[in-house]
Amino acid sequence: MHLKRVLSAAAFLPPFILLVQFGTPFQFFLLVCVAILVGLYEFYVIAGAGGLRPLAPIGIAGGLALGCLQFLGASVPWFTLALAGLVVLVLTSLLFAVRDPKEAASRAAITLLGMIYVGGLLSFPAVLRAMAPGRTYIFYLALVTWAGDVGAFYVGSACGRRLLYPSISPHKTVEGGLGGLLASVLASFLARLWFWETLGIAQSLSLGLGLGIMGQVGDLCESMLKRSFGVKDAGSLIPGHGGLLDRVDSLLFTGPVLYLAVLAGWA
Numbered sequence: 723m724h725l726k727r728v729l730s731a732a733a734f735l736p737p738f739i740l741l742v743q744f745g746t747p748f749q750f751f752l753l754v755c756v757a758i759l760v761g762l763y764e765f766y767v768i769a770g771a772g773g774l775r776p777l778a779p780i781g782i783a784g785g786l787a788l789g790c791l792q793f794l795g796a797s798v799p800w801f802t803l804a805l806a807g808l809v810v811l812v813l814t815s816l817l818f819a820v821r822d823p824k825e826a827a828s829r830a831a832i833t834l835l836g837m838i839y840v841g842g843l844l845s846f847p848a849v850l851r852a853m854a855p856g857r858t859y860i861f862y863l864a865l866v867t868w869a870g871d872v873g874a875f876y877v878g879s880a881c882g883r884r885l886l887y888p889s890i891s892p893h894k895t896v897e898g899g900l901g902g903l904l905a906s907v908l909a910s911f912l913a914r915l916w917f918w919e920t921l922g923i924a925q926s927l928s929l930g931l932g933l934g935i936m937g938q939v940g941d942l943c944e945s946m947l948k949r950s951f952g953v954k955d956a957g958s959l960i961p962g963h964g965g966l967l968d969r970v971d972s973l974l975f976t977g978p979v980l981y982l983a984v985l986a987g988w989a
Contacts, residue, residue: 742860747852750860751793754848757966758789761840764957764965766832772951774832775825777815781833784808785841792845793852808837844970846977850984859980859989862913862921866930867976869909870902870937877901891945899938906934921989929983933976940975944968 741750762785766778791804812833816826850859878898886894910930914921921929944967948956957965983989 738864742851742857747848747856750851750856751848754793754845755786755789757970758786758841758844760959760966761844761970762786762836764959764967765836765840768948768951768953768956769832769836771953774951775829776833776836777812777819777829778833780812780815781836784811784833785837788837788841789845789848792842793848795849809834839974840967843974843978846981847973850977850981853984858918859984862910862918862929863933863973863976863980865913866906866909866933867937867972870906870934871941871972872902873905874898874902874938874941877905887942890942890949894942894945902938903931903934906930906937925988929980929989932979932983936975936979937972940972943975944971 741753759782762782763778766776766781769776770778787804787808791801796804809830812830813826816830820826820829847860847863850856850863853859874894875898878893878895878901882893882895882897884896885892886896886899907927907930910921910926910933914923914926944956948954955964956967959965980989
């Protein structure tokens with residue numbers, strides 16, 4: 723398992739770095755679109771395994787539409803109107819799709835959750851890449867988020883004793899969580915020395931802590947959803963990691979945090 727994780731990372735990182743460094747924002751957005759499509763497919767498959775019956779085709783199309791609206795910079799009224807339209811579309815479709823009306827609420831809820839959880843949250847890296855210092859934002863986001871994942875995994879494996887949230891994730895420990903948080907903060911300061919020289923000390927510390935905490939929250943939330951659906955992994959796409967959602971679960975929560983920091987002028 724450990725070797726598979728390392729080999730998968732070694733195969734994925736070089737193309738990702740090359741795309742961020744030399745590709746255009748639109749090319750990066752296309753990568754994000756592929757990730758949204760795969761992530762939504764995985765989400766609806768595991769939801770189905772849990773006994774739910776999402777409207778997968780509508781959910782996949784709607785999640786991709788939300789990602790496109792985010793990337794194109796749709797104003798709040800238009801984005802709100804799109805969300806309202808998706809709710810109407812899902813509920814109207816269920817008028818013709820359900821035999822038992824008691825299923826309607828759960829089917830609508832899980833369909834809309836997938837759209838927002840995957841399509842909405844996963845689109846923030848594409849929005850960040852489209853900004854003026856977009857390459858810096860993406861490299862920082864990836865470095866700090868994945869450093870937290872790696873730190874939590876190795877510290878937890880080496881010296882984890884106290885379970886962090888056993889009912890949600892029986893292998894995550896308090897020690898691993900603290901190790902991951904420390905790794906995120908250290909990665910934030912490394913980014914300041916390496917490629918983001920204008921990032922201040924206070925910003926490095928606060929962003930490292932913020933992204934480190936929210937990355938772990940994102941990981942726990944995906945574990946909660948998988949527990950709810952009764953599955954161990956979201957898929958088997960990436961050897962040693964599971965599905966795509968298992969690899970980007972932290973990014974789903976750290977991307978919006980960094981975006982909010984940028985909008986607030988803190989980054």
